[in-house]
Amino acid sequence: MKFATKAIHEGVAPDPATGAIMTPIYQTSTYVQEGVGNHKGYEYSRTLNPTRHALEKNLAAIENGKFGACFGSGLAAIDCVIKMLNPGDEVISTHDLYGGSYRIFKTIFEKYGLVFHFVDMTDVRNIQAKVNAKTKMIWVETPTNPMMNIIDIQAAAEIARAAGAWLCVDNTFATPFLQSPLDLGADIVMHSVTKYLGGHSDVIMGALITKDEAIAQEIYRIQNSSGAVTAPMDSFLVLRGIKTLHLRMERHCFNGEKVAHFLASHPRVDKVFWPGFTAHPNHDIAAKQMRGFGGMISFTLKGNHLEDALAVVKKVELFALAESLGGVESLIGHPATMTHASIPKEEREKSGVVDSLIRLSVGVEDVEDLIEDLRQALD
């Protein structure tokens, strides 16, 4: 079955009780048993809930995996993955990781004896250089936020395999429509479902997907033991969102390309970071492992003045000034004062987050209107 068909049909079936074509919101904590241990597969909704279960099966299918697990946020999903490790284990990750992932690694898990290394993964030799007998996980995020760097998933998978470590890929930016990490050798895919999968800026949710039964059992054990599950109502909303994921992503890609080219041609814009440009330093890898380049774009202004960037994000009318990404509506953000404000200036500038950097999550509106909005703000 191909992607769109899976997105619409996998995991869901007409409700056996009523024929309702949409999976009902099973807003229930518990399930009546006919006798002790004699139930219909559901006992208590932390362990399993039918609406969440349908979504978990759907996510597993669209990621070309076998098992899915949904959590109360992307970070709760990350929390689960890291809890698979033991004190002394080492994790190698990218130096321009999503800020929240960096924070949970450093401020929550380091004190339990886990060791995290952050390297520039755009050169996979930097990953190899940190591998040792204690390496248990390689954590890749690609494309990265907000610099849109691309990491070679297949090369990272080979290093992980040889090291006897798991490869986990944060596939939030690309989505399973554009990138299939499990097919490239990853052991686990992680999502902030909050973003493109939900797609309508109305849910906070995370997910993990794997093909490996032993990994899945461990994920389900932690999901049930730690209890950071997602709600039936939110599961319903995301099931609905995923039915149009392929349509939305096509439009995000189309609009993203047009906006990237407009920005590149504007006299006040300095650099544009978008992996679809052949001049992007990792374009070849992006073209190899992605089926499109998405709607996330960052750019800097000539002169690199903070006040110019702040003026642009203030002047736009259609683009909403907000954190997050991946919804149908276009968003604009200023990483240096918003998402990356807690990182010292010197540190963040090393990874490219300079004062004039602006990040766009290009939505699915009419692209002419989006370009007109950016033009009036830049002019």
Ligand SMILES: *Cc1c(COP(=O)(O)O)cnc(C)c1O
């Ligand atoms: C938003 C995001 C997360 C965290 O997800 P939440 O749903 O906000 O907890 C992790 N990784 C990436 C790439 C993200 O964009």
